[in-house]
Structures are given as C-alpha cells and as structure tokens.
Amino acid sequence: MNIYFASSIRGGREDQDLYFSIIAELQKIGTVLTEHIGKKELGVMGENSLTDTEIFERDMAWIRESDVVVAEVTTPSLGVGYELGQAESMGKKIICLYRKMEGRRLSAMVSGNSYMKVFEYESLEDVKDILSKNLA
Amino acid sequence: MNIYFASSIRGGREDQDLYFSIIAELQKIGTVLTEHIGKKELGVMGENSLTDTEIFERDMAWIRESDVVVAEVTTPSLGVGYELGQAESMGKKIICLYRKMEGRRLSAMVSGNSYMKVFEYESLEDVKDILSKNLA
Numbered sequence: 266m267n268i269y270f271a272s273s274i275r276g277g278r279e280d281q282d283l284y285f286s287i288i289a290e291l292q293k294i295g296t297v298l299t300e301h302i303g304k305k306e307l308g309v310m311g312e313n314s315l316t317d318t319e320i321f322e323r324d325m326a327w328i329r330e331s332d333v334v335v336a337e338v339t340t341p342s343l344g345v346g347y348e349l350g351q352a353e354s355m356g357k358k359i360i361c362l363y364r365k366m367e368g369r370r371l372s373a374m375v376s377g378n379s380y381m382k383v384f385e386y387e388s389l390e391d392v393k394d395i396l397s398k399n400l401a
Numbered sequence: 402m403n404i405y406f407a408s409s410i411r412g413g414r415e416d417q418d419l420y421f422s423i424i425a426e427l428q429k430i431g432t433v434l435t436e437h438i439g440k441k442e443l444g445v446m447g448e449n450s451l452t453d454t455e456i457f458e459r460d461m462a463w464i465r466e467s468d469v470v471v472a473e474v475t476t477p478s479l480g481v482g483y484e485l486g487q488a489e490s491m492g493k494k495i496i497c498l499y500r501k502m503e504g505r506r507l508s509a510m511v512s513g514n515s516y517m518k519v520f521e522y523e524s525l526e527d528v529k530d531i532l533s534k535n536l537a
Contacts, residue, residue, distance in 0.1 A: 273477070317513030324510065338479055341409070344508035346479040350486020372480035374460065377453030 266295030266400070269331035269357075271349070273342035274302055284337060286389050287362070291335060294400050298327040325351065333358040333400065338375055338383075339366065346374070353380050360399055362386055402431030402536070405467035405493075407485070409478035410438055420473060422525050423498070427471060430536050434463040461487065469494040469536065474511055474519075475502065482510070489516050496535055498522055 268291050272284050284302060291297045315323070328334065334352040336345050338361045352359055359381040363371055370376075375383060384395045404427050408420045420438060427433045451459070464470065470488040472481050474497045488495055495517040499507055506512075511519060520531045 317509040318515070319513070320509035321513030341477045341479045342508070343474055343477045343479075343482040343485075344510040346482020346484075347486040347508065347510040348482075349479075350483040350488075351490060352486075354487060354490035372478070372483065373453040373456035374480040374483040377455070377457030378483075379454070 266333065267327075267331045268295045268297050268400075269328050269334045269348075269352070270297050270299045270302065270336075271334060271342075271345045272302060272337040273340035273345060280337070280340065283389070287335075287337065287392055290389075290393055290396055291400075294396060295332070298331060299324075324348065328352050328357065329355065331357060333360065335360045335362065335396075335400075337362045338371065339364045341372075346372070349375065349381070353378075360384065360395070362392060362395065402469065403467045404431045404433050404536075405464050405470045405484075405488070406433050406435045406438065406472075407470060407478075407481045408438060408473040409476035409481060416473070416476065419525070423471075423473065423528055426525075426529055426532055427536075430532060431468070434467060435460075460484065464488050464493065465491065467493060469496065471496045471498065471532075471536075473498045474507065475500045477508075482508070485511065485517070489514075496520065496531070498528060498531065 270288055270291055288297050288300055328348060328351060334357050336349055349359060361375055361381050361383040363383060363385050365385055375381060386392050386395060406424055406427055424433050424436055464484060464487060470493050472485055485495060497511055497517050497519040499519060499521050501521055511517060522528050
C-alpha cells in the first residue's frame, strides 16, 4: 500500500518528533512516499535542494501514486489543505488526524466534509489504534 | 463576475482590516460571494450560526458558482489550501495574494504550481494594482 503522509512543514516544526513516530507506524503498514518530512534535518523553511516547482510536481505525482492520504491537520497548513483538496478530486481515500486544542477549531472544509475520515487523538497510542482500525 | 474570496479565518484574524479592504476593492469589480469573512463580528473561532457541514456545503457551492477565486495566502490556512485544491480541479481561475515575511516561505503547492497566478504585495495599493491588471 502506498501512503502519502501530509503534515505542516513550513507552518511549524514543533511536532516533528510526533510526525516521525506517526511515519514509523505507517511504515509498518505500507510504503510511505513522503517519509522525508519526518527527518530532523528538515528545518522550518522546508526543503532547499529542490525548486518549488520540483517539490510541487514530485508531491502531486506521489499523491497520484498513493492508495491513501493520511494528513496530520492540527497545525494549519496551506500545503496540506491543497493536497487534501486535490486528493479528494482524485478519489483517494483520506484519513485526517487532529489534536483538539483550546481556542482552535478545525477548518469546516475538513470537519464538515463527509468525504474525509477525521479522527481526534491525544497520544501516539491513539494514532496506532486509529491506523490499525482504518488502514491495516 | 462572481468572486470567491478566501482567507485565513480560524488560523488568525490579525489581518481582518486588510481582508476587509481587499473585499471592498473586489466589490468594485464583481460580486463577492464570501463578503462575510471581512466582517468584524467574525471572531477567531469563525462562524457559530451554521454547522460545519452547512459551512462546507455553502462554501463549495460558492466555489462552483464563482468565476474566479482570489485567495490571501499569507497566514497558513488548511481551509484556504483545500479550497484552492478543489478550485483548481474545477478549472477555476485562481489569484493568490501573498505578503513576504521574514522566516516564512510560501508553500510549494502554491509557489511551485503554474496553474495559479501568485502575486507578492506589501500594501493595499499593490493589491489594487494587481486586481486591476488581472481581473478588471
């Protein structure tokens, strides 16, 4: 199974350790096309070895090749939102993972959208449980 | 001309006055379907009188009805990203407005995407100029 994992990069890297752990879980289930976004070397400014056009074209090709898109949607990200909009139009299965936070609300484009499966979680254990029930 | 104006709501309302001014400019050119997002009453938590599903369905209907989507993309927003991904798949004309900020980079899904017209601006005067050259 090809998995496209999407999460905020330029919007904030605070949760990098968590993303890294989620990717490790996903790798037990299938091939994670976007495994580089869990790497420590990737700073808040994102990738520097590729042009924006190259990143865009690679990521869109990966979405087309994927069987499922798993998105961590807690930190608002323009890129993740775009990828979800495109993945939906391609008919890809979509799973969103969200940590509820005080004073924040998930976008209605995700929470009000019946096409996507949206799951709230608090811990990595919750994520493991969600993935095993919905992907494995 | 029907214009869908998209901007960060739940991600941050710091720029509300600016959005209000951009909407006022767009209203000189066409009908702004999303004029409510410039309203002062709309807090950081967004709209409360509609369910998330109602907001989602209304906004998607508005995108379908629009001739052009104008998005302010400076503040990362999952909802705006999703709307751009969907608008592109519907073949809508897209104009993105972006203010360059220290330590931030625009998502490659927008900056590396040749489908969208992306314009950097600093002032409302710049926005007027961009809109008159590309929409009027």
